[in-house]
Amino acid sequence: MKVTCSRRSVEAPAGAAAPAVRVPESLLLPENITRSKPSMGHVRTISGIFLPNHIKWVGCQGSRPELRGYTCSLWKLFHTLTVEAGTHPKALDDTGFEGDPQAVLQAIRSYIHTFFGCKECGEHFEEMAKESMDSVKTPDQAILWLWQKHNLVNSRLAGHLSEDPRFPKVPWPTPDLCPACHEETKGLDSWDEGQVLLFLKRHYSGNNLDHTYAAALGGAGEGGGPAETSEREGGRAFPQKPGDQGSRSLRPPSVQPPRPGLSEGPHLRQDRAGVPGRREAEAATPFLGSGFSSLDMSLCVVLYVASSLFLMLMFFFFRVRSKRRTVRHRHPAV
Structure with missing residues (x-):
């Protein structure tokens, strides 16, 4: 999407499927937009606005x-x-x-x-x-x-x-x-x-x-x-x-x-x-409307995976250790 004024133009991100839109430069003047400074910030970042491919x-x-x-x-x-x-x-x-x-x-x-x-x-x-x-x-x-x-x-x-x-x-x-x-x-x-x-x-x-x-x-x-x-x-x-x-x-x-x-x-x-x-x-x-945010659910998944890996490591550790003890008892040192 391309927003064009009388003396300036900005390009939207690549892949944005939208025709060129011509905006009179006078509309971008502070007195014609709003008296609020935060809103002026939105005008300066107009290059980030684009239309989706599917509506x-x-x-x-x-x-x-x-x-x-x-x-x-x-x-x-x-x-x-x-x-x-x-x-x-x-x-x-x-x-x-x-x-x-x-x-x-x-x-x-x-x-x-x-x-x-x-x-x-x-x-x-x-x-x-x-x-x-x-x-x-x-x-x-x-x-x-x-x-x-x-x-x-x-x-x-x-x-x-x-x-x-x-x-x-x-x-x-x-x-x-x-x-x-x-x-x-x-x-x-x-x-x-x-x-x-x-x-x-x-x-x-x-x-x-x-x-x-x-x-x-x-x-x-x-x-x-x-x-x-x-x-x-x-x-x-x-x-x-x-x-x-x-x-x-x-x-x-x-x-x-x-x-x-x-x-x-x-x-x-x-x-x-x-x-x-x-x-x-x-x-x-x-789906997360019961009080959990996406961050909470992500942390739960990470903790679940970490706990599973820890339990698996502990299982193999003790299994290998028990096998070593069995071998030592069968072949005592001379």
Whole structure:
């Protein structure tokens, strides 16, 4: 991987399979990164960052490798950021963005404009931002704004080649997932935005995140299990189809937290009772989770081997010594 600025470039370690990434030099200036000195150290060591040869998605794995994945994970991240900013307003204290309801949306906008690989997608998002982002006056409005635009994007991409047939792009949340979010007005289906806001805050809250794969020994996400296919493109949940073997929750069924107000659809019931999901959760649990670290286990192995060698040496020592005594008794000195 090669990171190139206007006047400098650094190479990643050999063997890193990744395209060149162009970063504007202005982004590396201290005032445009952060006020924290430790973070500046990460910028100086950017040459050690590279992409792996194999990417295994967990919560955003599609029915084919080229579907969902990166774009799905971005939408999930964006929704989570808007919800966290709305529910934890003090998180932006001392950042220069406190009290700004558009802070997260503007950061998302800048990221898509600067780094997102799909130029056409970035232009569409910029058009939506110019059209109505200025109308966002509260953190709750920011949450709903991103939700509305995500549904708009999915409506535009419905039937596109990028759509995963197992995760169709439909208005979300669906009626079976959040019945209270839908209402009829003169025979037409419409949204109850108050209920949608409550649902989004529950669905993307920190308490609803699963960290099973984030804390696994040997690297996060490695050896990740199958996709959490109850979440469709962009972090949007979609009812699980009967017999869909890829649809399993990332959270072990035994520790699924209660989700008040959410519909108990078949996808949730199967998540809690599915044996395959439980097996994968158990497989993801670290073997040393009973209080022993890898160093402790290494010491135990070393001590075990050393003890075995010592016992073997003592055995041969006494065996040879006993044989010598037997020979001396049979042939006494004259």
